[in-house]
Amino acid sequence: MQPTPSSASGPSPMPAVPTVGIIRVLTSDDPTAIAEHGRLLERHYGFPTFSRCIPGQPYGIHDQESERCAEPKIVALAREMAAEGADTIIISCAADPALERTREAVDVPVLGAGAAAAAVSLGLGTRIGVLGITDEAPPGVRAVLGDRFTGAVRPREVRRTTDLRAPHGAPAVLEAAARLVESGADTLLLACTGLTTIGIRPRLEDLLAVPVVDAVLAAGLMASYTRTR
Structure with a gap:
């Protein structure tokens, strides 16, 4: 069957x-x-x-x-x-x-998903910004990125994956991602698979014109x- x-x-x-x-x-x-x-x-x-x-x-x-x-x-x-x-x-x-x-x-x-996303990111950029639901990048992601890691940002008022589905979730993600690019990131790594669930990657790429790596993909x-x- x-x-x-x-x-x-x-x-x-x-x-x-x-x-x-x-x-x-x-x-x-x-x-x-x-x-x-x-x-x-x-x-x-x-x-x-x-x-x-x-x-x-x-x-x-x-x-x-x-x-x-x-x-x-x-x-x-x-x-x-x-x-x-x-x-x-x-x-x-x-x-x-x-x-x-x-x-x-x-x-x-x-x-x-995190290690996979980090590996893909290395093929796309030299300054990888990590966007997730914690203040620090996941340790496994940091280990893979090495000296190409350029910083991590947590969207405001987002501390759990369920917060991403709240009305403030997507706008906070877009604002946080823009901060990473403004600080010099040439590639973004989405370090929460809840960001896959809300389908934010195409909007980020359209807005910021940098590669965005989805961890699930x-x-x-x-x-x-x-x-x-």
């Missing part, structure tokens, strides 16, 4: 073809919302996906404590998804929570190289 693309959290048939498993770190009981990043990757890259979210985190990952709580849940969910047939797993969070632990736990490639690009053909 062909798998249903982007199936949400809960029991599902084992995929019959190589399939990318998407781990969402924002808890939701809405199957459409859970599957959103998977559907985006299907449209862009053509591979099938199925999506699950970790439990008990309605605000996702937004600080050290929420990341600590999420890590064992991510590892457990990755094991389940690999057992169900995922040939590649994407942790759809730019903080790359539990990335190394998950790679040790399963026998398929595991990709972190970057992880999907990497996944297109890991999958069995």
Whole structure:
């Protein structure tokens, strides 16, 4: 039986073809919302996906404590998804929570959205500005960017991914991104996958005329190289 693309959290048939498993770190009981990043990757890259979210985190990952709580849940969910047939797993969070632990736990490639976005950014610019929901860039992103990192900005009044969907979210993102470019950034890295959810990347590129790297799309690009053909 062909798998249903982007199936949400809960029991599902084992995929019959190589399939990318998407781990969402924002808890939701809405199957459409859970599957959103998977559907985006299907449209862009053509591979099938199925999506699950970790439990008990309605605000996702937004600080050290929420990341600590999420890590064992991510590892457990990755094991389940690999057992169900995922040939590649994407942790759809730019903080790359539990990335190394998950790679040790399963026998398929595991990709972190943050590290993937940083790698793509290096191919596009020399002064990378990081836009996210924390005051500092995620450590994994900083490690990959090295001396090409030029600064990090958090939009005003945005501290959790759910804040991005508030009325002030998109205007605050646009203003923060403009500050990064004014300070010298020649490429922007979106260090929160909630920025993918609100679809802000095209508006940023039109407004600021610099490349903008979406972390979910970057992880999907990497996944297109890991999958069995």
